[in-house]
Amino acid sequence: MGEVLLALIAVPLLSAVAFMLIPSRYPQLVRYVALLSASAQFVMSLVVFFSYQFEGGNGLRFDFRWGWLENVVFLGPDGITLHLAVDGIAAPLVLLTGIVILAAVVVSWNITYRNKDFFVLLFLLVSGVFGVFLSQDLFFLFFWYEVAVLPMYLLIAVWGASSDFGTFIRTKEYGAMKLVLYLVAGSALIFIAIFATFVEADIGTFDLPALGQVQYDTDFQKAVFPFYMIGFGVLAGMWPFHTWSPDGHVAAPTGVSMLHAGVLMKLGAFGILRVGMTLLPEGAEFWAPVLMTLGVIGALYGAISALAQTDLKYMVGYSSVSHMGYVLMGLATMNDIGVSGAVLQMFAHGVMTALMFTSVGAVYDQAHTRDMTVFGGIAKKMPRHSAFWAIAGLSSLGLPGLAGFVAELFIFVGTFQAGYYWAGALGILAAAITATYILRMLARAYFGPLNEKWEGLREMRLGEQFAAVLLITFLLFMGLAPWPFVDRISETVRNLPVITS
């Protein structure tokens, strides 16, 4: 089974090479190859998720190793190995990536400008994302992390859209460069922390399970954990380092926004959990109140900012900041319910935000504006689209029966259990604000009397409907039958050093 994990990285990477080789006069062929490759990834991610055996402890499944660099310089045997494996945390996130890439390829069907280049970069990004989730080697985790960041600039700057605010313009180049600079600044911190960890461990290997066995000095843990926390936190949209996220998401084309908000931001939270909290549990314990505070501020601040937006896409962008705030709160609880809730929220938010960006993209493609105040009653023209929007919004505000509810419930219970009553209360307040901006947006733009200006709107494209149905299937699946997720996640989370201590 280990080969499946390798295939999950190799298939998108090789597809990217294949796109380069297809002459650009066959754009339709590029699309079909992309669809084929994305479907294969989706199927493989389903296989990985459902065949993952959660009983029997936190063991890694489907172990795959390939010695990459060993017995040279300071590296001992197994110095750097391409070590891939799945645990209960990675399994749902791999599934999430499989879902979102399939949806994103279908939604990106209408890209005509250099669509070959677009898919090359998109699949490069996806191979990086799979790599991060599957890597059990610190070097390769970071390697794939950078692979996922690498194509972002071009994806946004070439295929994105600038936003005109009347008094000023936020260009796509601005959004792209801001995103890249923030992310690489975060990477620099992670880089330094990895160097320090490797020197401190002094075992000549970057293998994560081996590094996890090492007992690090408490002062060292306290000193280095913030590097991981902030470095990865930047990508997770942690307040106050979140400002790249709305600008970047808004500038990006729909498919890229879906992947970026849906999956890429999860890499940040995943990194804090996989590297920071696993290797440095005492440091994590020490910094947990800070992480909790930043998470709560993010949740509240994101929600309030979303409330102030009239641009649909900016609203979704800030709502991502808010929901990633919940994820950080869940991580900061350091108990099994809270941390499991954080992982559940990563999955739930990933699917939900992909659905939201699909919907925004569908309306923007036709109306060429995203200003919710100029719409009105367009549900009459786009009934399915409005229903999809409403489901995404309801999941986002935590309606029982949808994925968001399960995740937020876990997080809030965990927060109260850990004794952060104030944080739990503020988090619930943020959820209430979420309900306000979602429902108000639906009321303003979708319901009520139809604004005649939008008489010409038509239903979203079939591909977009397919993507939306696919995403909603999983929202409902997790909302109604959360146990396949909860079982897998909590079994692994319970055995994390930071929980057991």
Next chain:
Amino acid sequence: MQEGLNFDWKLLAPEYILVAWAGGLIMLDLFWPAGGWGRFGRLGKEPLGYIAAAGALISALVSLIWVDDTTDFAGLVDIDDYTTLFRVFFGLIGAFACVASARYVKERLLHAGEYYAFILLAVVGANGMAAASELLTAYISLELLSFSLYVLTSYAKFDLRSNEGGLKYMLLGAFSSALLLYGISMIYGATGSTEYAAIGEALSGDTSGIDESLFLGLALIMAGLGFKVAAVPFHMWTPDAYEGAPLPVTALISAISKSAGFALFLKLFASAFEPKIDDWRYFIAGLSAATMILGNLVAIQQSNIKRLLAYSSIGQVGYLLMGIAALSPDSASALVVHLIGYVVTNLAAFVCVIIWYNWTGKEEIKDFAGVRERAPVLAYALSAALFSLAGMPLFAGFATKFILFQSAAEENLLWLAGIAVTMSFVSLYYYLIIIKEMFLGKPEEGPAFPAPWPEYGALALLIAGVLLIGLYPQPLFDAVDTGTAVLFQEQASTVSGR
């Protein structure tokens, strides 16, 4: 002089081949009809470049005879794995430089034969710098390399910038040579020898700390070599020489002068000055920090691609100096691996720029607008090279930088590794500006570009190298580990022998 000196002239065969080839090229040029031969007439003197490249390749192949052999020539040069590694490396650099020059020289420069002869002589000088086991031999080799490059820099003799760059390079180079020579005399005075091994022995026997003449000698040598490799604050000649020199010469300077400088730097400091490492380590660390900060920050401001690459190469020198500051067997091999990765990447970037310049005659960053439309392969290749220079994964830069920085962190230089990481991400910014021009800029209207296959062939090989080092570096690491291990074995034997 001792008895039993080994005057085995065969050991210098690669250098003889290069020198003979250089002389032969000058002669061949005299008899080469300006209109070229027969039906290859349109090529003009272009084939001379490929012939020169063949010579450099042959010398690289011949030097493989001494793999895993350790011997020396009269105590002046060592022929061992370290030398072999660099002979092969410099031979390949020379070959790529000749291929990249061929069309440029035919179209824009006079006296093709001498041009290639100077490239081959530069390779001879570089080989000597890596092989030297004695300060004066090292100095003479360095002068041979430098003089070839001075001439090549000012080769476009009707171009004012070329003359200015060449003159500046020569004046500052002569000044730095004087510093170096003065430093050598100080070291000779302090230790009584110019041989690396003997200096190392004298220094390791001496426990009284560092005295004035030794200190002054070390400082002067560091300054002299700092000039040659363009470390801040001795970097002033670099941007002007880079900008003024004909493009392929700029590529050659950035590749060979830097790597030969570091081959000498590493060997000298590992075998002669290692015993006093605690006295000089922080000077080098300071130079390294200043070099990478200044190089990368000033690069942001540049509008000319040659100047940008010049400052970016200064930044790279800062990273490489980390390997000297953290001197240990690990960091030495990490340094050489990064050096090789950097040179391959940088040559790939320069070949792209040369191809573009051959077509358009332009070298400002804004002139790269719309390369994606007019020459997609070139745009992808240059993006790959720039991402590699910035240290992004899949390409050489990530793996080699990661190992180099980690090796500095292993030697208690985590702060320096932190600065290096930060600066390497700063560099991503200015590389992205070029990439942005290529992919987003509006292309100029112009004729379709013919694909020159020798240049594209060289580019394909270099990009393959960038990807190979980035995706599977084990063979390179093994080879370099073997090469650099020699330096530390010698030293271990001197220490045990005392």
